[in-house]
Amino acid sequence: MGEMIVTRALTKQFGPILAVDRLDLTVATGEVLGFLGPNGAGKSTTMKMITGFLTPTSGTASVRGHDVSKEPLAVKSRIGYLPEGAPLYADMTAAGFLRFIAQVRGLSGRRAQECVDRAVELTQLKGVLRQPIETLSKGFKRRVGLAQAILHDPEVLILDEPTDGLDPNQKHQVRQLIREMAAAGGKAIVLSTHILEEVEAVCSRAIIVAKGRIVADGTPAQLQARSRYHNAVTLTVQAPASALEELARLPGVAGVEDLSPPKDAGGVAGGVGVVRCTVIPKKGEVVAERVSRHAREKGWAIDQLRVESGRLDDVFRQITAA
Amino acid sequence: MMRGLLPVFRRELSGYFITPVAYVFIVIFLILAGVFTFQMGQWYEANQADLRVFFNAHPWLYLFLIPALSMRLWAEERRGGTIELLLTLPVSRAGAVLGKYLAAWAFAALALALTFPLWITVNVLGRPDNAAIVAGYLGSAMMAGGFLAIGAAVSAATKSQIIAFILTVMLCFGFLLAGFAPVLDFFRGWAPAFIVDTVAGFSFLTRFDGIAKGVLQLQDVVFFGSLIAACLAANLIIVEAKKAA
Numbered sequence: 001m002g003e004m005i006v007t008r009a010l011t012k013q014f015g016p017i018l019a020v021d022r023l024d025l026t027v028a029t030g031e032v033l034g035f036l037g038p039n040g041a042g043k044s045t046t047m048k049m050i051t052g053f054l055t056p057t058s059g060t061a062s063v064r065g066h067d068v069s070k071e072p073l074a075v076k077s078r079i080g081y082l083p084e085g086a087p088l089y090a091d092m093t094a095a096g097f098l099r100f101i102a103q104v105r106g107l108s109g110r111r112a113q114e115c116v117d118r119a120v121e122l123t124q125l126k127g128v129l130r131q132p133i134e135t136l137s138k139g140f141k142r143r144v145g146l147a148q149a150i151l152h153d154p155e156v157l158i159l160d161e162p163t164d165g166l167d168p169n170q171k172h173q174v175r176q177l178i179r180e181m182a183a184a185g186g187k188a189i190v191l192s193t194h195i196l197e198e199v200e201a202v203c204s205r206a207i208i209v210a211k212g213r214i215v216a217d218g219t220p221a222q223l224q225a226r227s228r229y230h231n232a233v234t235l236t237v238q239a240p241a242s243a244l245e246e247l248a249r250l251p252g253v254a255g256v257e258d259l260s261p262p263k264d265a266g267g268v269a270g271g272v273g274v275v276r277c278t279v280i281p282k283k284g285e286v287v288a289e290r291v292s293r294h295a296r297e298k299g300w301a302i303d304q305l306r307v308e309s310g311r312l313d314d315v316f317r318q319i320t321a322a
Numbered sequence: 323m324m325r326g327l328l329p330v331f332r333r334e335l336s337g338y339f340i341t342p343v344a345y346v347f348i349v350i351f352l353i354l355a356g357v358f359t360f361q362m363g364q365w366y367e368a369n370q371a372d373l374r375v376f377f378n379a380h381p382w383l384y385l386f387l388i389p390a391l392s393m394r395l396w397a398e399e400r401r402g403g404t405i406e407l408l409l410t411l412p413v414s415r416a417g418a419v420l421g422k423y424l425a426a427w428a429f430a431a432l433a434l435a436l437t438f439p440l441w442i443t444v445n446v447l448g449r450p451d452n453a454a455i456v457a458g459y460l461g462s463a464m465m466a467g468g469f470l471a472i473g474a475a476v477s478a479a480t481k482s483q484i485i486a487f488i489l490t491v492m493l494c495f496g497f498l499l500a501g502f503a504p505v506l507d508f509f510r511g512w513a514p515a516f517i518v519d520t521v522a523g524f525s526f527l528t529r530f531d532g533i534a535k536g537v538l539q540l541q542d543v544v545f546f547g548s549l550i551a552a553c554l555a556a557n558l559i560i561v562e563a564k565k566a567a
Binding site: 048051052053076077079081083087090096100104105106132148 | 325326328329330332333336337340341402403404406407409410411412413414565566
């Protein structure tokens with residue numbers, strides 16, 4: 001596994017604001033890295049420095065061993081980059097725009113046409129090639145941006161919020177595309193996102209940044225394991241209202257969150273009703289077996305019982321809110 | 323060094339023609355050139371087989387039309403965020419600056435070239451000094467290049483095309499009138515004589531007066547050449563400094 005992207009103490013200062021603070025990051029071939037963090041955490045700034053748009057205040061960023069400050073063109077020709085919001089030349093047609101990108105990438109003739117065709121195929125742009133980009137829907141615009149980024153089949157793909165503002169179908173398509181590119185192999189893909197399910201869906205590794213520093217780094221499963229919901233049990237049962245306290249007293253249980261729907265006024269107080277809750281285990285404990293046994297012993301009818309693997313958004317808040 | 327110049331040049335130049343900009347610009351340029359030459363310049367009445375009145379109008383035509391051409395060069399990229407796209411493609415900064423500039427210049431030169439019927443007319447009506455006319459055209463193209471270089475640098479400094487337009491008109495107006503009393507008086511009050519002389523030397527009008535007569539001197543070429551080079555260098559620095567703002 002080669003090292004594709006390496007940053008060393010990468011730092012960017014905007015006046016009094018320290019946007020990126022001595023960031024060390026290594027991304028290897030085959031990795032799909034999800035870059036997470038609240039707004040203003042330094043995700044975009046880091047990407048802008050790796051792609052050579054912004055000059056680092058200090059530290060270095062290199063792609064395939066080429067330092068972006070010293071050999072910007074060597075770096076830029078190896079990267080495909082989708083900037084935040086996917087800016088495009090709005091008055092060009094999609095076809096004209098992709099041809100321009102091919103020319104800038106040093107492709108010409110048959111080779112250029114093949115690359116454009118391949119990118120168009122992957123991003124399903126065929127129907128809108130002759131239209132001016134400004135007349136396209138948001139989803140198509142984003143796909144033109146993606147087509148532009150993957151046109152030269154780059155070793156390193158950097159996507160700044162690739163699915164932001166898209167509808168669920170479009171998001172699915174973009175994720176599908178990222179997965180396909182990753183499966184093809186030989187690439188390193190870095191994408192930033194606010195959508196945590198996206199990280200679970202496409203990333204092999206996730207990094208959480210806050211205030212310009214990396215605060216968590218691991219596989220999505222490892223990060224989920226840091227959640228207090230890791231191995232938590234969410235269940236829906238027909239039980240008396242006292243069920244919540246009973247569950248909370250079980251060994252190894254740290255707490256119970258009540259998720260029951262609001263009771264009707266004058267409902268079955270003290271009687272049997274629908275109880276929905278999440279049982280949160282103490283760290284390192286597994287309580288699913290105990291919970292289900294307890295329910296059976298008490299004769300509660302179990303409608304639903306599910307063990308959670310952890311919630312990324314919970315980890316995210318826990319880590320970044322501090 | 324200049325990687326990406328050609329694709330950027332081609333994209334910019336074709337960009338003028340996929341929007342109405344090119345057609346509006348060329349039509350207005352030709353109409354105004356005609357008005358200045360025939361109505362105000364009284365070219366027929368003067369009964370001279372040369373294009374002096376035509377060329378004399380050019381500084382004033384360019385004063386408003388060239389900033390309209392240059393204002394979008396960088397301001398539009400910055401407003402639309404495409405500057406981030408452009409500068410993360412394998413294009414050298416110098417290639418991008420020069421490619422854009424040359425495209426605008428080529429377009430201005432095309433508009434200028436489309437005044438050729440006038441040149442044919444003068445040849446039909448009389449026996450003009452065609453060498454002088456060629457010199458006039460070349461000088462006019464160089465002056466347009468000077469205006470454009472100023473405008474390109476200003477455009478890189480702002481996201482607003484309107485601001486770029488107004489500032490460029492003001493700057494170009496200053497350069498035009500640098501040899502005339504109002505500007506010189508402004509400097510005479512406090513600046514030493516050599517500065518006043520230097521300012522006077524920057525006057526486009528004074529310089530172009532000779533060119534309109536058909537005398538294109540080496541020093542004029544050097545003057546416009548160095549002005550353009552200086553403005554493009556400034557353009558490069560401004561793009562670098564303001565790209566992220």
